[in-house]
Amino acid sequence: xxxxxxxxxxxxxxxxxxxxxxxxxxTAVETANVKHSMxxxxxxxxxxxxxxxxxxxxxxxxxxxxxxxxxxNKSQETLRxxxxxxxxxxxxxxxxxxxxxxxxxxxxxxxxxxxxPDMVILGKQAIDDDSNQTGQMLAGLLNWPQATFAxxxxxxxxxxxxxxxxxxxxxxxxxxxxxxxxxxxxLNVPRYASLPNIMKAKKKPLAKLTVAELGVDIxxxxxxxxxxxxxxxxxxxIVESVDDLVDKLKNEAKVL
Amino acid sequence: MTSLLRIAARxxxxxxxxxxxxxxxxxxxxxxxxxxxxxxxxxxDQKELQSVARAFADNEFAPKMQEWDENQHxxxxxxxxxxxxxxxxxxxREDVGGSGLGRLETSVIFEALSxxxxxxxxxxxIHNMCAWMIDSFGSDEQRFKYxxxxxxxxxxxxxxxxxxxxxxxAAGLATTAVKKGSHYVLNGSKAFISxxxxxxxxxxxxxxxxxxxxxxxxxxxxxGFKGLSFGKKENKLxxxxxxxxxxxxxxCEVPAENLLGGEGQGFxxxxxxxxxxxxxxxxxxxGAAQASLELALEHVKVRKQFNEPLSHFQNTQxxxxxxxxxxxxxxxxxxxxxxxxxxxxxxxASFCAMAKLHATDACFxxxxxxxxxxxGYGYLxxxxxxxxxxxxxxxxILEGTNEVMRMVASRALLAE
Numbered sequence: 001x002x003x004x005x006x007x008x009x010x011x012x013x014x015x016x017x018x019x020x021x022x023x024x025x026x027t028a029v030e031t032a033n034v035k036h037s038m039x040x041x042x043x044x045x046x047x048x049x050x051x052x053x054x055x056x057x058x059x060x061x062x063x064x065x066x067x068x069x070x071x072x073n074k075s076q077e078t079l080r081x082x083x084x085x086x087x088x089x090x091x092x093x094x095x096x097x098x099x100x101x102x103x104x105x106x107x108x109x110x111x112x113x114x115x116x117p118d119m120v121i122l123g124k125q126a127i128d129d130d131s132n133q134t135g136q137m138l139a140g141l142l143n144w145p146q147a148t149f150a151x152x153x154x155x156x157x158x159x160x161x162x163x164x165x166x167x168x169x170x171x172x173x174x175x176x177x178x179x180x181x182x183x184x185x186x187l188n189v190p191r192y193a194s195l196p197n198i199m200k201a202k203k204k205p206l207a208k209l210t211v212a213e214l215g216v217d218i219x220x221x222x223x224x225x226x227x228x229x230x231x232x233x234x235x236x237x238i239v240e241s242v243d244d245l246v247d248k249l250k251n252e253a254k255v256l
Numbered sequence: 257m258t259s260l261l262r263i264a265a266r267x268x269x270x271x272x273x274x275x276x277x278x279x280x281x282x283x284x285x286x287x288x289x290x291x292x293x294x295x296x297x298x299x300x301d302q303k304e305l306q307s308v309a310r311a312f313a314d315n316e317f318a319p320k321m322q323e324w325d326e327n328q329h330x331x332x333x334x335x336x337x338x339x340x341x342x343x344x345x346x347x348x349r350e351d352v353g354g355s356g357l358g359r360l361e362t363s364v365i366f367e368a369l370s371x372x373x374x375x376x377x378x379x380x381x382i383h384n385m386c387a388w389m390i391d392s393f394g395s396d397e398q399r400f401k402y403x404x405x406x407x408x409x410x411x412x413x414x415x416x417x418x419x420x421x422x423x424x425x426a427a428g429l430a431t432t433a434v435k436k437g438s439h440y441v442l443n444g445s446k447a448f449i450s451x452x453x454x455x456x457x458x459x460x461x462x463x464x465x466x467x468x469x470x471x472x473x474x475x476x477x478x479x480g481f482k483g484l485s486f487g488k489k490e491n492k493l494x495x496x497x498x499x500x501x502x503x504x505x506x507x508c509e510v511p512a513e514n515l516l517g518g519e520g521q522g523f524x525x526x527x528x529x530x531x532x533x534x535x536x537x538x539x540x541x542x543g544a545a546q547a548s549l550e551l552a553l554e555h556v557k558v559r560k561q562f563n564e565p566l567s568h569f570q571n572t573q574x575x576x577x578x579x580x581x582x583x584x585x586x587x588x589x590x591x592x593x594x595x596x597x598x599x600x601x602x603x604x605a606s607f608c609a610m611a612k613l614h615a616t617d618a619c620f621x622x623x624x625x626x627x628x629x630x631x632g633y634g635y636l637x638x639x640x641x642x643x644x645x646x647x648x649x650x651x652x653i654l655e656g657t658n659e660v661m662r663m664v665a666s667r668a669l670l671a672e
Binding site: 033080195196198202 | 289305340350357
């Protein structure tokens with residue numbers, strides 16, 4: 001394995017620690033003036049790409065890591081974070097339009113056609129929409145193999161062995177490259193960017209692309225009708241007997 | 257450029273991973289339009305630096321802060337973890353492994369780190385101040401001998417000016433350094449030295465000449481030099497995650513090449529170090545106040561009395577507004593002084609003094625107000641606010657008491 005090109009997809013999302021609220025119109029989560037950061041699963045993806053590059057360097061191989069993000073101008077903050085962690089260059093597909101997973105997958109396919117990477121790493125899902133679709137759709141569009149929910153990755157010449165966390169337990173798959181990888185929580189623990197690397201990131205190339213020049217139709221296919229907060233937590237009750245409990249479960253909570 | 261690569265190759269750190277904490281730190285609605293948002297007015301780079309420092313503080317310092325305070329534990333491993341990110345040599349030059357950042361970036365970083373643990377951050381700032389003194393006034397031999405290991409925190413550094421008989425009257429210090437052939441022989445003792453006994457490198461101000469500031473020189477003294485010993489570890493109100501001891505010199509032999517700068521230059525070096533040190537300590541106070549205010553804001557939304565959350569009472573609202581205003585004024589003064597230091601402004605000493613005076617006083621008050629807003633709970637060590645209060649109390653005293661800050665400012669005012 002001499003030279004590898006890795007494309008890492010990153011999304012700017014509301015920071016995981018924020019206590020989110022629904023906006024006044026009831027149409028979406030309020031994102032104005034709220035702290036944003038890179039989707040945690042994308043941080044894991046960026047970290048994995050860097051780990052692969054570092055492992056390759058030990059056997060005199062090289063890797064080029066390209067971070068890509070689709071979204072408004074502020075997505076560049078996310079790309080800068082990826083560069084500061086260790087990505088080599090970045091691509092920003094700029095649009096202010098709403099982007100749903102299929103649109104992002106199509107945009108990424110166009111970027112893949114341009115950059116011809118050996119693998120694309122995505123987070124398993126974004127923490128704002130929890131779609132868990134983009135990686136899979138991209139694999140479908142490209143007709144590439146996919147290994148999702150990865151908790152361990154081993155690279156070989158033109159192939160990778162991936163351990164996946166699935167409902168039934170843990171599954172190991174082997175795919176040829178090029179392939180799609182989506183990250184799960186236990187794949188790695190992302191590094192902090194170091195202070196010198198943050199400053200060096202400024203000098204790394206950040207290219208901008210438009211949706212038009214990629215020739216992609218990003219029109220949303222799904223319309224969100226309503227967003228509401230879950231019902232407020234009610235107080236609990238102490239029951240006197242098992243019969244009482246069964247009665248409540250049957251008739252009030254309606255779970256039996 | 258090649259020297260940069262050389263340093264990078266030499267360090268090759270294991271990547272510094274964040275701890276795998278399943279539970280996120282308490283979710284908070286972090287609005288970027290909040291009056292106390294510390295990223296206001298910063299460039300994108302500065303925000304990125306602040307973000308990393310805050311993340312490190314949240315993940316590495318905050319969960320341990322109370323434990324370190326309670327057990328008087330000096331967290332060497334966590335300090336070194338931070339050093340691998342560049343916190344060991346933030347504003348020293350890159351050829352010796354530093355990050356080469358400016359003083360404003362440094363202030364932003366220390367403020368963010370302090371929200372996690374004031375005491376540990378304050379120690380980092382002292383270590384950085386010593387590294388800067390060697391970087392600025394040392395020969396290249398001295399720089400390359402000491403700074404790479406200080407930048408990585410393989411070695412720790414302490415600043416030794418104060419003596420039992422010379423605190424505010426620092427220029428009256430009595431430790432002597434007599435040239436004897438290829439060595440200087442030092443005799444005397446230093447008091448209240450942060451890191452004393454644990455540090456490897458001590459910057460010691462001693463008298464080589466006559467009375468007053470012009471007779472003082474600065475020496476780089478290594479632990480293990482003959483005649484260097486330490487007093488007992490002091491028991492302090494705060495700053496418990498760093499050891500404080502007396503540093504004792506009894507015919508301590510220091511090689512002549514360990515003189516930093518020239519004979520008679522020591523006091524000037526010490527004071528220039530302190531200009532930056534005052535901004536650093538002020539920045540640590542900012543972090544304490546920021547964290548205390550964030551804690552107060554959470555508490556008053558949750559705590560109810562008379563059937564209402566405390567945040568509904570006008571007294572609470574006005575108190576919080578006063579705290580935020582006071583924090584903002586402190587932050588602006590500290591950041592302006594830092595910018596002036598970056599620009600090499602001739603009057604920087606008085607601005608650093610006034611900023612330190614204002615910020616340390618105001619931020620201690622904010623910590624105290626936050627404790628009050630917590631009511632009885634604020635007095636319990638289960639809650640964090642008492643640590644911020646106790647740690648920030650000493651900022652009004654060290655690196656020049658706030659009384660000395662008034663001396664510096666008034667002297668500049670009246671010097672026309």
